[in-house]
Amino acid sequence: MSPDVELQVGRRKVTVKRAEKELFPQEGITKADLAEHYRRVAPRMLPELRGRPLMLERMPDGIEGDRFYQKAVSDHFPDWIHRATVAKEDGEVTHVVCDDTATLVYLAGQACITPHRWLSRADEPRRPDRLVFDLDPPADDFEPVRRAAHRLHELLKELDLPSGLMTTGSRGLHVVVPLRRRDDADDVLAFARDTAGTLAARHARELTTEPRKEARKGRLYLDVARNGYAQTVVAPFAVRSRPGAPVAVPLDWDELDDPELTARRWTVTDLGDRLEKDPWTGLAHHGRGVTAANRRLRGLTRSEGGET
Numbered sequence: 001m002s003p004d005v006e007l008q009v010g011r012r013k014v015t016v017k018r019a020e021k022e023l024f025p026q027e028g029i030t031k032a033d034l035a036e037h038y039r040r041v042a043p044r045m046l047p048e049l050r051g052r053p054l055m056l057e058r059m060p061d062g063i064e065g066d067r068f069y070q071k072a073v074s075d076h077f078p079d080w081i082h083r084a085t086v087a088k089e090d091g092e093v094t095h096v097v098c099d100d101t102a103t104l105v106y107l108a109g110q111a112c113i114t115p116h117r118w119l120s121r122a123d124e125p126r127r128p129d130r131l132v133f134d135l136d137p138p139a140d141d142f143e144p145v146r147r148a149a150h151r152l153h154e155l156l157k158e159l160d161l162p163s164g165l166m167t168t169g170s171r172g173l174h175v176v177v178p179l180r181r182r183d184d185a186d187d188v189l190a191f192a193r194d195t196a197g198t199l200a201a202r203h204a205r206e207l208t209t210e211p212r213k214e215a216r217k218g219r220l221y222l223d224v225a226r227n228g229y230a231q232t233v234v235a236p237f238a239v240r241s242r243p244g245a246p247v248a249v250p251l252d253w254d255e256l257d258d259p260e261l262t263a264r265r266w267t268v269t270d271l272g273d274r275l276e277k278d279p280w281t282g283l284a285h286h287g288r289g290v291t292a293a294n295r296r297l298r299g300l301t302r303s304e305g306g307e308t
Contacts, residue, residue, distance in 0.1 A: 003018075003019065003020070004016065004017045004018065004019060005019035005032055007035065007039075007105060009039060009101050009102040009105050010100065010101055010102055011102075012080065012100075012102035014035075014102055014105045014106050014109065015109065016031055016032055016035050016105070016108070016109035017031075017109060018031060019031050019032040019035075019109075020032060021062070021111075022062055023059065023062040023063060023111065023113060024062065024063055024243070024244075024245045024268075025062055025063075025064060026243055026244075027243075027244065027245055027268075027269065029245050029268055029269070031108065031109060031111060033268065034108040034113065034239065034268070035105045035108040035109055037108070037239060037247075037268045038101075038104040038105055038107070038108045038239075039101055039104070039105050040275070041237040041247075041271075041275065042100075042101040042104050043275075044236065044237055044275055044278065045104065045235060045236060045237040045238075046098070046099070046100070046101065046104070047284075048117065048235055048236050049097075049098040049099075049104075049115065049117055049235055050097075050098070050099050051097060051099070051121040051122055051123065052097065052098075052117045052118045052120070052121055052122065053084050053086055053095035053096075053097060053117075053118045053122055053125070054095055054096045054097065054098055054115050054116065054117055054118070054232075055069055055070065055071050055095070055115075055116040055232045056069070056070040056071075056096065056107060056110070056112040056114075056115060056116075057069055057112065057113055057114040057115070057116060057241060058070055058110060058111050058112050058113070059111055059113050059241055060111045062111075063113070063241045063242070063243070067241065069116075070112075071093050071095060072093050072094055072095070073094050073095060073096050074110075077096065077106075078106070080102070081096060081097075081103050081106065082096070082097040082098075082099050082103070083095065083096060083097060084097045084122030086122060086125045086230070087125070088230060095122075097122060098115060113239050113240070113241045114234060114238045114239060114240055114241060115235055115238055116232035116233060116234055116235065116238075117232055117233060117234075117235045118230070118231075118232055119131070119132060119185075119226070119227060119231070119232075119233060120181070120185065121181075124181055125229070125230075126184050126185050126229060127181040127182065127183065127184065127185070128179055128181070128183075128185055128188050128227070129178065129179050129180070129181045129284070129287060130176055130177070130178060130179060130233075131176070131177040131179055131188055131191075131192055131227055131290075132174050132175070132176050132177075132224075132226050132227060132233050133152055133174065133175040133177075133192065133195075133196065133222060133223070133224060134168070134172060134174055134222075134223035134224070134226060134233070135148045135149060135152070135172040135173045135174070135175065135220060135221075135222065135223075136171065136172050136220065136221040136222075136223050137171055137172055137220050137221075138216060138218050138219065138220060138221075140171065142261070142262050142263065144206060144220045145171075145172050145173050145220065145263070146256055146257070146261070147206065148199075148203075148206070148207060148220050148222070149165065149173050149175060149256055150256065151199060151202070151203060151207075152175050152199055152222075153165075153175070153253060155195065155198065155199050155202075156175070156177065156195075158296065158300060159195070159293040159296045159297055159300075160288070160292070160293065160296065161177050161288055161293055162177065162178060162283060162286045162288070163175050163176060163177050164176040164177075164178075164250060164251075164279065164280045164283045165250070165251040165252070165253055165255075165256065165279070166236060166248055166249065166250045166251060167246075167248055167249045167251065167261075167262075167263050167264070167265060167266065168234060168240070168248050168263050169234065169238070169239070169240035169242070169246035169247050169248040169249075169263065169264055169266075170234075170240055170242065170246070170263055170264070171263050172220075172263055173251075173263065174233065174234075174248075176280075176283075177288070178283050178284050178285075178286055178287040178288070179287045179288060179289065179290070180287040180288060180289050181287070182289040182291075183289055183290050183291070185227070185228060185229040186228075186229070187290060188227050188290055189224065189225075189227040189228050189229075191290040191293065191294050191297070192224035192227045193209070193224055194294070194297055194301075195224075195297060196209045196222035196224050197209050198297060198300060198301055198304075199222060200222055201301075201304070202304070205219070206219055206220060207219055207220050207222055208220070208221055208222070209221070209222050209224075211223075211225070234248050235248070236248055236249070236250050236280075237249065239268055240264075242264065244264060244267050245267050245268040245269065246263070246264035246265075246266065246267050247266045247267055247268060247271065249265070249266045249271075249274050250278070250279045250280045251279055252277075252279040255279075
């Protein structure tokens with residue numbers, strides 16, 4: 001059995017059990033390597049996690065073993081890890097909240113390969129400060145994702161909405177819109193659906209809002225379901241449970257046409273200079289409400305024949 005390793009992380013000592021357990025066998029990436037990745041990216045990742053309930057994607061036997069998604073915090077998690085209790089349909093649930101590097105490292109030691117974050121903070125769980133469009137292609141071809149991102153970016157500019165771009169580490173891209181925490185999650189979700197519907201109507205041969213795969217007919221899916229209450233999205237710099245250990249990475253919009261860009265371009269072992277630049281600098285400070293954007297959207301759809 002692999003030995004345990006004790007790491008000094010800030011003021012905390014964090015034990016990574018079975019530290020040499022390989023989570024990505026093909027690459028030889030161990031639990032200790034995963035913990036070191038999260039320690040390294042913490043300065044960039046924590047601003048996108050603080051105060052938010054998390055869902056933990058855990059794979060104790062690595063990516064070739066079983067996985068489970070954990071919402072409720074485990075009883076054995078240390079007391080210094082922050083928690084938040086929020087409402088769910090049949091009661092309430094207490095989630096982990098990652099407010100510091102030690103928590104990130106501890107979760108890696110629990111074989112949490114991917115932390116998924118809420119789009120709202122625990123103090124106002126029904127008022128998101130992010131809206132996310134997930135561009136989900138029908139195959140691994142990245143060109144439809146690139147075209148869809150450009151088109152969505154232009155539509156968001158028509159709606160006077162700032163936006164950021166991120167590789168998902170999986171197949172597509174996320175387009176992220178900062179919000180002011182004025183609107184209820186249900187209203188944000190409805191606006192996201194209408195926006196996606198407008199874009200799909202403009203480019204009906206290539207884009208769809210149809211959730212059923214068999215009905216998409218080879219078109220890219222504009223997925224907005226993650227904007228519902230208590231839904232989660234992958235966090236920036238999170239590792240994905242796929243061969244190669246790809247990492248979700250924020251981008252500048254002018255990087256979208258880089259011919260080398262793919263959803264899985266960056267990995268745990270090859271982040272390059274991505275920690276030295278922050279394409280999302282200031283993005284969170286330019287949040288909008290959806291009310292005015294919704295009025296602009298209705299004006300566009302009327303001028304385009306009323307389609308949504």
